[in-house]
Amino acid sequence: MSRLTATVGARVQSIVYGEPTPEEIDAELRLTTRIDLAHLVMLGDRKLIDAADAAALVGLIERLRAARFRPLHDAPTPRGLYLAYEQLLSAELGASTGGRLHTGRSRNDLKATATALRLRAELTQLVSELSRFQAVLLARARVHRDVIMPVHTHFQAAMPVTYGYYLAGVAHALGRDIAALRRCGDELDRCPMGASAVAGTDLPIDPTRTARLL
Known part of the structure; x- marks a missing residue:
């Protein structure tokens, strides 16, 4: 069995990879290049990349970030956005320098790390918003601590409570969800x-250094 040497057609490309907007390109590559910059620092610390190559890569990556990756907005992406970005680095700096970025890593751990960073940011935002909502519930519970209302069971009024008591119960249940989400966040901190x-x-990389930079 031989490797696939031809790229898929335009219609299949659009189905598999989609047609990302400039905003989506910027969001995806901003995460990717954040990892790239941390990886380059680690490679430099471990003497796995020449200082001149590292400086050239950092300079180009920073220029692309400043331009919101406009050079890639209309670039062909027959094998996905990341490979188009990787090809741009090699085209601008030469294969020898551009290819140094991939030293000691794979697209597998790169993609997994980008996904974890994206989810961690979204999770942090969600926990923040839920915590604010919980604070509102507790504040309203204090305001309505003397407002009587019935609670129901089997579609019948069962006993009297206060509306404040009910809101405090909702806030307590929400607190359990917030705690569960924070535990998920702990797992997403694994790089x-x-x-x-x-x-x-077998290269002498330092994953702990990369993780701390991220």
């Missing part, structure tokens, strides 16, 4: 960088 394609690399 996949260093796993490479499957089982790491």
Whole structure:
């Protein structure tokens, strides 16, 4: 069995990879390049990349970030956005320098890390909003602590409580959800960088350094 050497057609490309908007391109590559910059620092610390190559890569990446990745807005992406970005680096800096960025890693751990960073940011925002909502519920519970209302069971009024008591109960239940989301956040703090394609690399990388930078 031989490897696929031809790219898929335009219609299949649009189905598999979609047609990202400039905003989506910026969002995806901003996360990717954040990881790239941390990875380059680690490679430099470990003497796995020449200082001149690292400086050239950092400079180009920073220029692309400042331009919101406009050079990639109309670039062909037959194998996805990341490979188009990778090809741009090599086209601008030469394959020898552009390819250095991939030292000691795979697109597998890169993608997993980008996904974790995106989810962590979204989770942090969600927890923040839910915490504010919980604070509102508790504030309203105090205001309505003397307002009588019935609670129901089997579609019948069962006993009297206060509206404040009811709102405090909702806030308490919401607190359990917030705690569960925070536990998810703890798991998302585990950085996949260093796993490479499957089982790491024999290069003397420092995944802990990369994780701390992220």
